[in-house]
Amino acid sequence: MDRVQPGHHTVRGRQRQWTGDNVSNILKEPKVDNRECLLMASPDNIASARAHSNIAFIKYWGNRNHKLRLPANSSLSMNLADLHTTTTVEWSSALTVDSLAINGSPAGETALVRVRQHLDALRRRLNTDLRARVDSTNNFPMGAGIASSASAFAALTLAAVTACGTALDERELSTMARLGSGSAARSIPPGFVEWRAGDSHESSYAETFADRDRWDLVDVIAIVSRRHKRIGSSAGHRTADSSVLQPARVESAETRLRAVKIAISERDFERFARTVEEDSNLMHAVMMTSNPPLFYWQPLSLAIMESVRHWRESDALQVCYTLDAGPNVHCICRASDAPAVAAKLRAISPEIDIVQSRVGGGATVIPVPVSYRARLRVS
Amino acid sequence: MDRVQPGHHTVRGRQRQWTGDNVSNILKEPKVDNRECLLMASPDNIASARAHSNIAFIKYWGNRNHKLRLPANSSLSMNLADLHTTTTVEWSSALTVDSLAINGSPAGETALVRVRQHLDALRRRLNTDLRARVDSTNNFPMGAGIASSASAFAALTLAAVTACGTALDERELSTMARLGSGSAARSIPPGFVEWRAGDSHESSYAETFADRDRWDLVDVIAIVSRRHKRIGSSAGHRTADSSVLQPARVESAETRLRAVKIAISERDFERFARTVEEDSNLMHAVMMTSNPPLFYWQPLSLAIMESVRHWRESDALQVCYTLDAGPNVHCICRASDAPAVAAKLRAISPEIDIVQSRVGGGATVIPVPVSYRARLRVS
Incomplete structure (x- = not known):
């Protein structure tokens, strides 16, 4: 009930109004041909998403498959309403490399490499070879044990997919987010969330166990x-x-x-x-x-x-x-x-x-922040 | 080579000179009839022993048999030369109950109960029903993680056995000490000591793995x-x-x-x-x-x-x-x-x-401290 805040996002050069409050609105749309992302490439292939950090009550530690981030055990967390990452992704044929800004500054090499790897996975799924400009902002300190990678890769995944004009269901968004950071799988659905360990890419995803109320x-x-x-x-x-x-x-x-x-x-x-x-x-x-x-x-x-x-x-x-x-x-x-x-x-x-x-909601598409467009005009 | 310091101890009412420096001197004596302890009961059935604390490198934690203190796993420690307990035991037909002084003061109920249980085990082994006066002094703080029970029950065991005029070999002394406190088994032999877990009272004992030098x-x-x-x-x-x-x-x-x-x-x-x-x-x-x-x-x-x-x-x-x-x-x-x-x-x-x-030596019989006799005269 709290998966998407009403608002705007921009896909393929046009504004689209979200009137519902549930990401299942996306799910009910017929899947687009993923190759469209390539064909429709333009500076307006842009979208923003917000995802919350989460705190695990049953922990994720260790993988049965490191490359796919298939976890050793199932885990359970609650999303954190007041700790979130807002990420804008812009796919553009004008870009020759992916770029990443975190909290308004160009990211360091380690973060950039990891995000590029995730963008590679998204490109394969979205069937595009466009490069992306990624702008990510946290409202909490990074790297101090509050899982910034969870909210970051959940927001990145949803923004990247949406900016490409593609609609994936919550389950697949969760599997894709998992490839970037295991616990990001749990920041896609709202409320109290269980990540089923699974034994394959498709079967390892998170879903709401209990609503946040x-x-x-x-x-x-x-x-x-x-x-x-x-x-x-x-x-x-x-x-x-x-x-x-x-x-x-x-x-x-x-x-x-x-x-x-x-x-x-x-x-x-x-x-x-x-x-x-x-x-x-x-x-x-x-x-x-x-x-x-x-x-x-x-x-x-x-x-x-x-x-x-x-x-x-x-x-x-x-x-x-x-x-x-x-x-x-x-x-x-x-x-x-x-x-x-x-x-x-x-x-x-x-x-x-x-x-x-x-307790927080799930990852949501939000209007592209005015600050993002302002920064682009300046740079 | 360092198991017994040369000195005196008193058994069955007479002084006996230790000229060797190894507890195996005791072992080579023919075993006495244990009932002798009862028959020879006198105020002079008294002996003192000193045992060192030990620090485990491979830890003892958990028992496969709590009553016998058969440990879940074998362990290994080194004796600590400078941390020791000196205990004097006096078996006497004049006593109606066991008494225990620690560091010069009457012991609390918890310590007294535990020592009495150990004395019961010793009485069964020594075939006596005499009661004992036990006087124990540590040169280090008790109950703060330095294993005072290890040195205490090792010294108590050796003093009690010796005061009864009985000679047990090192292995059996270790098994008997173990009944009082598991890690006390390791404070009987000298140097670097391994306590083999065993699967019975007789097979669960400690022995020197390496000399202290x-x-x-x-x-x-x-x-x-x-x-x-x-x-x-x-x-x-x-x-x-x-x-x-x-x-x-x-x-x-x-x-x-x-x-x-x-x-x-x-x-x-x-x-x-x-x-x-x-x-x-x-x-x-x-x-x-x-x-x-x-x-x-x-x-x-x-x-x-x-x-x-x-x-x-x-x-x-x-x-x-x-x-x-x-x-x-x-x-x-x-x-x-x-x-x-x-x-x-x-x-x-x-x-x-x-x-x-x-690195310290093993448990040793020592002369009855003058201070002990002085305290008895006062009380």
Whole structure:
């Protein structure tokens, strides 16, 4: 119900009005001939999309196929309404190379290479050899454990497909986003999202498990460090199998997935907290016992984790923690408890910044931002 | 060669001179009829023993049989020369209950109950129903992750057996000590010690793997907290099987045991460091994913661990860390590097106290301390 915000996007040189609020509007359109993208190439093959970050309750760590990013286990997350990436893609015959700007500046080589690889995959699917100008803006710090690659590759995928005048259904958008960044698969559908591991490109996609109004959870993120990760997630996933603990984590993931789905369905916070913390601890256990060992926790992360357990067990505050591949501590609680959790976090250390988010919707096509056109005119 | 310091101990009312320096002197004596202990009961059935703490390189965590403390996996440690417990046991028909003093004060109920259970096991083996006065003194803080129970139950076992006029060989002393505290089995033999898991009371014992002069390692212990553990090791061992990771840790322990034995034999510090840190991380991974989760690391522990890795990888200082069921960080290095390691640890935080120890010998019978007799005269 919240997949597309009403608005405009531009395809093949004309404005098209979205009147619905669901990406299934796209799905119901007859698929266009993908070769059209090439034939219709013009400076107006442009579209913008917005996708939200997500926080996993059952983690994705390790792949059964690295090239296709087929994950070792199914995972489950909630989208984060207030943390998003807005990406504009313009396919143009006037371009000889893909270009990438992040937050208004030309991207570094590492990001550019990864985006070009993803554009290559999209070009194959869209049957085009046009090059793209990509402009991506996050409203949150990158590389500090808030999954910027998830929202970035989800927004990039939707914008690129839409700018090409092509309509893919949510499932295929999710599979395509997955090729760029595994967790991006989960930033395509809205609400509480399950990514089914699958065993092929087509069968490994995410879909909504529960609408975002199922439970008024909030992610109160304690920002411990804004430094970039020394070892990013993509490299990290490749180390997972070097831990003797990874098979046991993977084999037991289905059990935790079921438990967290029941907990969300029944709004059972105690079961939710126990399962989410266990799953986070298991992923970090694998990370710390990999070769080389990956320690994402910082001393302050550990202090916050201990505090969260204490607040829940001794202060009867319904809150639990989960950490991605970074030092920031995501404190999950009910919306009514979020101010108390934020205040307690600030009291631990003045070094802790707080970012909060409610449950978010899916990736949506949005009007091309005025700022984007303004930047183009200047450059 | 260093198992017994020359000295005196008193058995059955007479002084006996130890001229050798090896506990095998005891072993070569014909076994006495154990009922003799009962028959010869007198206020002079008294002996003292000293045993060293040990630090495990391959950890003991979890039992296949809790009552017998048959461990889930074999383990390997080095004795710590400078951290020891001195225990005097006096069997007496004048006593109606066992008594226990620790560091000069009557012990609390928990310690008393555990020591009485061990004395019950010893009474069964020694075929006596005499009660014992036990006086135990540590030269290091208890309950802060330095294994005081290892040295305590090793010293208690040797003192109790000797005071009864009984001679048990090293292997049986190790099995008996194990009944009191698993890691106490490793504090009976000298030097670098392997505890073979075994599958019965008789087959689960420790023995020297390498003499203490094999490698001049030092344990530079960063004392992070002197607070008592909230969850002691004995309770912790019972939670190990609640972690889905424990089977993988146990199954892979033999591989690490072999690696660390090769590393010690060849004095290969890089292999040693990698294996010892991995094994410590694996044990804490199991702890943190148990039900309830056990977090022994404190923020400062984590900071020290990260520093140690950095010193080794960037500063080429040969040092690695290992942590027992507590927050203190045992930094293992060559003797020549110990001053540098201690200085670097102190520079991390003024909160860190340092305790150092070289490789130690085995449990030894020592003369009954004058202080013990003095205390008895006063009381």
